[in-house]
Amino acid sequence: MGAPAVKVVVIGAGMGGMSAAIRLAHAGLKVQVVDRAPGPGGKMRTMATEAGPVDAGPTxxxxxxxxxxxxxxxxxxxxxxxxxxxxxxxxxxxxxxxGTLDLFADETASADAVGAFAGVQAEREFRAFCARARRLYQAFEGPMMLAGRPSQGALTAHVLTHPKLILDMAPHRTLAQTLGAQFTDPRLAQLFGRYATYVGGSPFRSPAILGLIWHAEAQGVWRVEGGMKRLAHGLEQLARAQGAAFTFGTGVARIETRAGRVAAVHLEDGARLPADIVVFNGDPAALGAGLLGEGLRDTLPRAATHPRSLSAYVWSYAAIPKGPELVHHNVFFCTDPHTEFDPIAKGHMPEDGTLYICAQDRGTGASPQGLERFEIIMNGPPQADGADPTDEEKQTCRTRTFETLARFGLTFDPTPGTDWLTTPRQFAKLFPASEGSLYGRSPHGLTASLKKPTARTKVAGLYLAGGGAHPGAGIPMATLSGRHAAEAILTDLAST
Known part of the structure; x- marks a missing residue:
């Protein structure tokens, strides 16, 4: 008779947790995934509408x-x-x-569009920006994103062997500063500065290296048929096919430890799940807050989870649009990005925020008729006060959002009420210890990415996965975090 299978409990069925669960179950470990939500996806939420479920998270x-x-x-x-x-x-x-500008999956088509939008000089600047973003992405994909445990020393050595990268990195400048120098048209600097928000940062405080995010998007964007939640269900189905089990609708009360290593996971319904390994796919700040047990408060240094990244005001609803022709992904910019990010830095709602709209039923080959599903995202500050959003805050957001769109000629029938809005304070309650932050630790500062916690913790048997862990936020990075966690676990098991 062989040795009993290693018992793994994965706390959280987000992209990172399910990615780890799939790999570990496939390797023959006994995997149980638990989540307080009624189904998989983590921040990949939906809301029910007359047109069907509408995305309320990543798009x-x-x-x-x-x-x-x-x-x-x-x-x-x-x-x-x-x-x-x-x-x-x-x-x-x-x-x-x-002004209106489409960017395309084909770089040449995008360059031509930029030239038609802002002139020949802008086209040359765009091509140079693309080349710089490509160099940065290719240089740091291996030693940073794909590395389970990147180190500042190894990255420094990598840069020193490729000294031209220093100019591309612009280590002492912010993303906004480098873009302001690269583009003579401030609208293009504003557009590409928006990519800092993909990881929860302000372009005025994020390092210039985040310009590489553009290259990740320029490689292609895919629309998930049926909405992003279908991707989460696909991962759940794959995990079950490998033998993983799932328990939804029950939260975790604490992680039990014995002699410095994990021993079990206690659920809020009183169940005790024995565990040799625990993968925590929640906000790592929950450990420091004592939400998984008082004995785990000092598992991570505070700098691994603070300061916090941005939150958002998110509308998810169904309506009939009238106005400019929308595609799947749409951005309506404010006049001055300082009116968006300066109030956020002070903990307030943007006075005049840029609005992103996902028209869920639109896209290549899709021609919707009648009622359509939409998600609107306006950046906002994290909120740590634990309070509920006020009616005044919600109404202010409603006014600012839909009056702004109306100035672009875009209206919706019906105009959604505040029941379709999720605010930063509501996100704080949905995701414990997050303070409403949607991307974990803030990306502000050149070495911020190296301060995120990696998969291994100092508690034996406890590992991390998810957007709050390395390599960071966004569904591809969260998925990679699960790969890093699984590889660390299997390596550690093989060495014992």
Whole structure:
């Protein structure tokens, strides 16, 4: 008779947790996934509407090979579980001055569009920016994103062997400063500065290296047929096929430890799940807050989880639109980005925020009629006060959001009420210890990415996965975090 299977409890069925569960179950470990939510996805939420479920979380899927590798690692195919459509138009952008710009999956088409939008000089600047973003991405993909435990020393050595990277990194400048120097048209600097928000940062405080995010998107954007939640269900289905079990609708009360290592996970319904390994796929700040047990408060240094990244005001609803022609991803810019990010830095709602709209039923090959589903995201500050949002805050957000869109000629029938809004304070209650932050630790500062916790913790048997852990926020990075956690676990088991 062989040795009993190693028992793994994964806390949280987000992308990181399910990615780890799939790999560990496929390796023969006994995996149990628990989540307080009624189904998988973590921040990949939906809201019910007359037009069907509408996304209320992440909407942009990039880096398709990350997901293909996950499915392929088990002998499965992504296409057997999820239907994806490549979007030829990455996003459509509007400015208050009447300017409109489409960016495309084809770089040449994007460069031509930029030239038509802002002139020949802007086209040259865009091509130079693309080349810089590509160099940065290719230089740091291996030693940073794909590395389970990157080190400042190793990254420094890598840069010193490729000294031209120092100019591309612009280590002492912010993303906004470098873009202001690269683009003579401030609208283009504003557009590409928005990529700092993909990881919860302000372009005025995030390092210039975050310009590489553009290259990740330029490689392709995919629309998930049926909404992003279908991707979460696809991962759940794959995990079950590997033998993983799931328990939904019950939260975790604490992680039991004995002699410095994990021993069990106690659920809020009183159940005790014995565990040799625990993968925590929640906000790592929950450990420091004592939400998983008083004895785990000092598992991570505070700098691993603080300061916090941005939150958001998110509308998810169904309506009939009237106005400019929307594609799947749309951005309506404010006049001055300082009116968005300066109030956020002070803990307030933007006075005039840029609005992102996902038109869920639109995209390549899709021609919706009648009622459509929409998600609108306006950046906001994290909120640590534990209070409920006030009616005044919600109404103010409603006024600012839909009056802004009306100035662009875009209206909705009906205009959604505040029941369709999720505020930073509501996110704080949905995701314990997050303070409403949607991306974990703030990316502000050159070495911020190195301060995020990696998969291993100082508690034996306790590992981390999810957007709050390395390599960071966004569904591809969260999925990679699960890979890093699984690899660390299997390596550690093999050495004992």
């Amino acid at each position: 942009v899927m990039t880096l398709r090979p990350v997901f293909e590798e996950l499915f392929n690692s088990t002998g499965a195919r992504l296409s057997d579980y999820v239907t994806l459509h490549r979007e030829e138009v990455l996003a459509r952008h509007w400015w208050p001055d009447g």
